[in-house]
Amino acid sequence: MSEGTPIIQIRGLSKTFVTDHEIMALRNIDLDVQKGDIFGIIGMSGAGKSTLLRCIALLETPTSGTIEIEGRDISTLRGRDLIALRKQIGVIFQGYHLLMQRTVRRNIAFPLELEHKSKEEIARRTDELLEIVGLSDKANAYPSQLSGGQKQRVAIARALASNPKIILCDEPTSALDSVTTKSILQLLTDINRNLGVSVMIITHEIGVVRAICNKVAVINDGLFVEQGEMPGIFQKPTNAVTRLLLGLGEEDE
Numbered sequence: 001m002s003e004g005t006p007i008i009q010i011r012g013l014s015k016t017f018v019t020d021h022e023i024m025a026l027r028n029i030d031l032d033v034q035k036g037d038i039f040g041i042i043g044m045s046g047a048g049k050s051t052l053l054r055c056i057a058l059l060e061t062p063t064s065g066t067i068e069i070e071g072r073d074i075s076t077l078r079g080r081d082l083i084a085l086r087k088q089i090g091v092i093f094q095g096y097h098l099l100m101q102r103t104v105r106r107n108i109a110f111p112l113e114l115e116h117k118s119k120e121e122i123a124r125r126t127d128e129l130l131e132i133v134g135l136s137d138k139a140n141a142y143p144s145q146l147s148g149g150q151k152q153r154v155a156i157a158r159a160l161a162s163n164p165k166i167i168l169c170d171e172p173t174s175a176l177d178s179v180t181t182k183s184i185l186q187l188l189t190d191i192n193r194n195l196g197v198s199v200m201i202i203t204h205e206i207g208v209v210r211a212i213c214n215k216v217a218v219i220n221d222g223l224f225v226e227q228g229e230m231p232g233i234f235q236k237p238t239n240a241v242t243r244l245l246l247g248l249g250e251e252d253e
């Protein structure tokens, strides 16, 4: 099936950090995320997951290789084009990264304030976003007054504020209990289906991938060791790292 231009296309992406020695965090990564995908990236700690997400989010500069968003090489964009691209990509993190001195409403409004939207438009859009994430009754609360799941909902609403086409999620549920995790994953699925937002989700938990992803790549030591469609790819895993992540021992079949 021809799927058209990928929303994210990565070719030959490498990232080497130089400290007192060289760390090859990403090695020659190729990746296609199609519109509408919920794409999981799974791997152990230190595998390079966050580095990959940070390169796509323009928070890190690749050492080599290309990242295209809807066919445009992001390293070539400047000025207005770069600002427009940043609006296309929402990011959420395990630690929420909320502004503690601002209410829920004003956290969600923050990106819209940066875009110099009118007061009326900000109020209208914030109400809409509060509704989408189910926090209308917490609009005037401060982050310190919220549970972890509620904080992540605020972060999701803020990430959606500028109507992005993609949401990048770095371990969004790793600090949450299993019931709250389920509700956040359900919210991400609803956003994907109802708003047509493509999702990339980084995790070390196989349950997260099984719950929501239609595709997955397994990353180990900066390399993609396996990638494909769910659930087929995990039916007869032969790769040792994949088996480890699945909790399969030598003797399990």
Ligand SMILES: Nc1ncnc2c1ncn2[C@@H]1O[C@H](COP(=O)(O)OP(=O)(O)OP(=O)(O)O)[C@@H](O)[C@H]1O
Pocket: 017, 018, 019, 023, 024, 025, 043, 044, 045, 046, 047, 048, 049, 050, 051, 052, 204
């Ligand atoms: N700014 C940096 N400077 C030097 N080394 C870094 C930097 N950021 C990441 N690294 C190294 O790159 C490798 C990949 O790190 P990364 O944070 O991408 O892993 P990860 O898969 O997200 O791990 P975790 O699951 O623990 O979050 C690690 O060896 C890490 O120490």
Ligand SMILES: [Mg+2]
Pocket: 049, 050, 051, 170
């Ligand atoms: Mg990480």
